[in-house]
Amino acid sequence: MKIKSKNTYAKLQNSSKEREKQFKELLLLPKFGETVRTQEKQEVVEEVEEEEIKIITPSPVGIYLPDGKRKKCPISGRLAQYFDPQSGIPYNSVDSFRILRDVQDDMYYWAQIDNGGPESNYKGGIGVYMNKWNGRNAKGVPEGF
Structure with a gap:
């Protein structure tokens, strides 16, 4: 019987070694009643004051x-x-304001007289707003004039 007890004891030791391998991470945790001390590094962070920038341009x-x-x-x-x-x-008057809005809404015909370029005296060219696209001609003036 002594032999059996040695075998059972050896088996228990082998099984405990296998358990230790399987639960190695759990065994590293502190056991009940143990206290663990940790050290924390404190970093000094410089606080930068934020300044509010005000733009004072018209x-x-x-x-x-x-x-x-x-x-x-x-x-x-x-x-x-x-x-x-x-x-x-x-602008100066309500009529001028209406004309400005109509020009922005592309209701007036734009005639480009000079397109500009290297041979032109004017960098962007010269153009003029002529008349409304759907405007009426004066009495006695032919269509499209």
Whole structure:
């Protein structure tokens, strides 16, 4: 019987070694009642103060030039009293405003007289808005004139 007890003891040792291999990670954990001390590294982080930047430049639109004089209305040629908030173009009257909006909506015919280029005196060329696309001619004027 002593032989049997040795074999059972050897079997128990082998099985415990196999368990240790299988549960190696679990065995590394602290057992009940054990305390584990950990060390933490503290990093010093410099705080950077954020500064609020305010841009204090006037908007490029308006009816006044930098020298304080009023701009002229490109439609009537008179001193501007208002400006179009959409395009920033100054205007003088309601009629001028309607014309500016119609030009933006492509309701006027644009005639390009000079396309510009290397041989031209004008960099961007010269053009002019002629008349509304669906405009009526004056009395006695032929169609398309």
